Amino acid sequence: MSIIKTTQITKVYNPDKVPVRALRGVDLSIEQGEFTAIVGPSGSGKTTLLNIIGGLDRPSSGDVSIAGQDISQLTDNELIDFRKDNIGFVFQSYNLIPVLTALENVEFVMLLQKRPLAERRARAEELLEAVGLKDKLHKRPSELSGGQQQRVAVARALASKPAFVLADEPTANLDSSSTAQLLDIMAELNQKEGITFIFSTHDQRVIDRAQRVVTLVDGHIDHDQDRRTQPQ
Amino acid sequence: MIFQLAWRNIWRNRTRSLVVVVAILLGIWAAMFMSGFASGMARSYIQNAIESKVAHIQVHHPKFVEEGSTIHYLPQPEALLAFAKSQAAVEGATLRTIVTGMIGSSRSNRGTEVWGISSEDESAVSTFDDDIVAGNFFTDERKNQIVLGQKLADNLQVKLRSKVVLTFQDLEGIITAGAFRVAGIYESGNAEVDESLVLVQQTDLLGLLTPTQEAGGQDTFPSTISHELAVLLDGPRQIDTIGQILQNAFPDLLVENYRELAPDLRLYETQIQNISLIYLIIILLALVFGIINTMLMAVLERIRELGMLMAVGMNKMRVFSMIVFETLLLTLLGVPVGVFLGYLTVSYFGRVGIDLSAFSAAMQEYGLSEMLHLELDPIVYTQIIIGVTITAILASLYPAWKAIRLRPVEAIRTL
Numbered sequence: 276m277s278i279i280k281t282t283q284i285t286k287v288y289n290p291d292k293v294p295v296r297a298l299r300g301v302d303l304s305i306e307q308g309e310f311t312a313i314v315g316p317s318g319s320g321k322t323t324l325l326n327i328i329g330g331l332d333r334p335s336s337g338d339v340s341i342a343g344q345d346i347s348q349l350t351d352n353e354l355i356d357f358r359k360d361n362i363g364f365v366f367q368s369y370n371l372i373p374v375l376t377a378l379e380n381v382e383f384v385m386l387l388q389k390r391p392l393a394e395r396r397a398r399a400e401e402l403l404e405a406v407g408l409k410d411k412l413h414k415r416p417s418e419l420s421g422g423q424q425q426r427v428a429v430a431r432a433l434a435s436k437p438a439f440v441l442a443d444e445p446t447a448n449l450d451s452s453s454t455a456q457l458l459d460i461m462a463e464l465n466q467k468e469g470i471t472f473i474f475s476t477h478d479q480r481v482i483d484r485a486q487r488v489v490t491l492v493d494g495h496i497d498h499d500q501d502r503r504t505q506p507q
Numbered sequence: 508m509i510f511q512l513a514w515r516n517i518w519r520n521r522t523r524s525l526v527v528v529v530a531i532l533l534g535i536w537a538a539m540f541m542s543g544f545a546s547g548m549a550r551s552y553i554q555n556a557i558e559s560k561v562a563h564i565q566v567h568h569p570k571f572v573e574e575g576s577t578i579h580y581l582p583q584p585e586a587l588l589a590f591a592k593s594q595a596a597v598e599g600a601t602l603r604t605i606v607t608g609m610i611g612s613s614r615s616n617r618g619t620e621v622w623g624i625s626s627e628d629e630s631a632v633s634t635f636d637d638d639i640v641a642g643n644f645f646t647d648e649r650k651n652q653i654v655l656g657q658k659l660a661d662n663l664q665v666k667l668r669s670k671v672v673l674t675f676q677d678l679e680g681i682i683t684a685g686a687f688r689v690a691g692i693y694e695s696g697n698a699e700v701d702e703s704l705v706l707v708q709q710t711d712l713l714g715l716l717t718p719t720q721e722a723g724g725q726d727t728f729p730s731t732i733s734h735e736l737a738v739l740l741d742g743p744r745q746i747d748t749i750g751q752i753l754q755n756a757f758p759d760l761l762v763e764n765y766r767e768l769a770p771d772l773r774l775y776e777t778q779i780q781n782i783s784l785i786y787l788i789i790i791l792l793a794l795v796f797g798i799i800n801t802m803l804m805a806v807l808e809r810i811r812e813l814g815m816l817m818a819v820g821m822n823k824m825r826v827f828s829m830i831v832f833e834t835l836l837l838t839l840l841g842v843p844v845g846v847f848l849g850y851l852t853v854s855y856f857g858r859v860g861i862d863l864s865a866f867s868a869a870m871q872e873y874g875l876s877e878m879l880h881l882e883l884d885p886i887v888y889t890q891i892i893i894g895v896t897i898t899a900i901l902a903s904l905y906p907a908w909k910a911i912r913l914r915p916v917e918a919i920r921t922l
């Protein structure tokens with residue numbers, strides 16, 4: 276079973292005033308263990324799609340099922356809990372809580388899940404080590420570089436043991452070496468731990484690392500290329 | 508960790524947090540100072556009234572109170588006086604002969620209340636002897652001397668040594684009159700008293716009140732006529748006990764304390780707390796808007812972060828509590844300091860007093876003394892602490908509600 280399945284989802288912004296049809300019938304299935312890039316020109320609907328499959332926004336029509344659950348039935352508060360337990364997020368920026376250290380940031384979601392302190396601490400340290408920040412545990416976000424912050428965000432996204440990780444342009448603010456480093460970490464987590472990553476990007480070097488590339492144009496899927504089965 | 512998060516969040520914008528803490532602190536301080544001032548004023552008024560005129564306890568013939576006729580004098584005044592003086596808590600006791608009548612000078616006439624007193628006993632109870640601004644309080648032994656208030660002296664256009672005439676009914680209802688010389692002029696601090704009350708030696712007054720004595724030999728009336736026993740205690744605590752003791756010893760007489768004697772004083776006493784509450788409410792209202800404003804700023808400044816928190820799974824309850832917590836923490840920083848400063852101020856000016864002599868004319872008009880001693884009922888501390896805390900929580904509800912109304916998508920989109 277797909278961990279994400281959308282059926283004919285549409286999204287219309289401002290339906291009453293000046294309607295913007297951001298998505299026009301998107302059918303997308305994502306399987307466990309994918310490493311998928313959502314690409315497309317600016318305004319093609321990438322963010323909109325990621326928000327909807329991340330349970331941050333609701334489609335105007337169509338169904339979204341995540342890990343077998345139809346999330347359109349959930350209330351706002353239930354959605355928050357659902358996101359907490361099922362989805363990891365990496366945003367373009369402002370990922371971290373500025374007053375908490377890297378370690379505390381990673382622990383935070385587990386705390387919301389009410390996991391015991393020892394487990395939290397151990398997992399947070401392990402994850403930060405995995406993203407190469409073993410020596411930055413007690414640094415606050417402002418003391419970290421942009422690339423380091425995004426790596427903490429990846430660790431944070433994984434902390435809750437989500438079904439998949441969504442990342443909307445995670446490398447947009449990073450220089451090329453940080454971008455490469457972040458992608459290495461994501462790819463490694465994907466290969467070794469089987470973590471599902473779905474990320475949007477404009478960056479060709481990032482696109483090149485993806486196993487599957489879904490291209491959006493004007494709110495619909497123009498192209499869906501799976502490189503594992505049909506290498507370029 | 509929500510608590511920890513809230514604690515760290517309030518230190519993100521130190522200046523703003525300090526402004527809130529200082530506002531709370533100053534609000535509390537001002538509430539305490541103003542309450543202390545108002546209570547002190549009320550207390551001063553009561554104290555003045557007690558010390559200058561009313562005393563703590565008065566004893567009368569029940570009918571004297573009812574009808575006001577001089578014929579209802581105390582049956583055994585000397586025994587009563589001696590008994591009162593024998594009580595440990597009694598600081599002073601004095602017998603007064605009281606008549607109402609007219610006082611006239613060569614220029615003018617006024618209605619007046621006349622007290623016939625024995626100056627030594629009277630000095631131990633009331634403060635007229637201390638309030639003398641010209642002349643003396645019956646220190647020379649001459650007959651028919653009178654002490655009156657400055658205001659009455661002005662009205663009658665008399666000075667020291669001027670002659671005035673008192674006219675009133677004697678015990679048989681016959682109009683009688685006597686000439687007196689002004690020996691002293693007082694300013695009691697209460698304009699109404701200064702305008703209407705004159706004091707003479709009891710023996711001089713009795714000579715006019717019981718003419719039969721002068722006419723010779725008749726024993727229709729006792730040699731001493733007193734209408735009032737006024738008792739000053741060493742403090743208000745024993746009022747009820749001493750009142751009861753006097754009442755038991757003299758069951759036929761009417762024993763009253765100052766609350767019963769002067770209902771306005773009782774009203775004043777009960778209003779002290781209300782005044783404090785009103786000041787508190789005014790200041791709390793100001794605080795509400797200050798807190799709402801600041802916390803709203805703190806929320807709006809963090810839209811993205813709050814959106815992110817809700818995106819990654821911090822539910823509305825937790826976001827809401829975090830904002831309430833932040834407000835509460837600021838309050839808890841401000842309250843103890845404010846209460847402590849308020850306490851220091853109130854107790855310092857309670858001891859030393861505030862010199863209000865610059866406004867003495869107005870103060871006297873209202874029967875207040877020039878040194879104002881702040882005082883604060885301990886209950887006010889509780890009211891302030893609880894009031895400010897509840898206010899802070901209430902004021903944080905709106906910003907907290909604003910925070911949970913944020914939709915994560917929109918909050919994050921403002922990137």
Ligand SMILES: Nc1ncnc2c1ncn2[C@@H]1O[C@H](COP(=O)(O)OP(=O)(O)OP(=O)(O)O)[C@@H](O)[C@H]1O
Pocket residue numbers: 288289295296297315316317318319320321322323324
């Ligand atoms: N909240 C909104 N209100 C109105 N229109 C919106 C809103 N969000 C997005 N849109 C519009 O919907 C369309 C899709 O936007 P979206 O952000 O999904 O594109 P995108 O592919 O992520 O673009 P980019 O590469 O620039 O991030 C655009 O035309 C955009 O202007």
Ligand SMILES: [Mg+2]
Pocket residue numbers: 321322323443
């Ligand atoms: Mg986008």
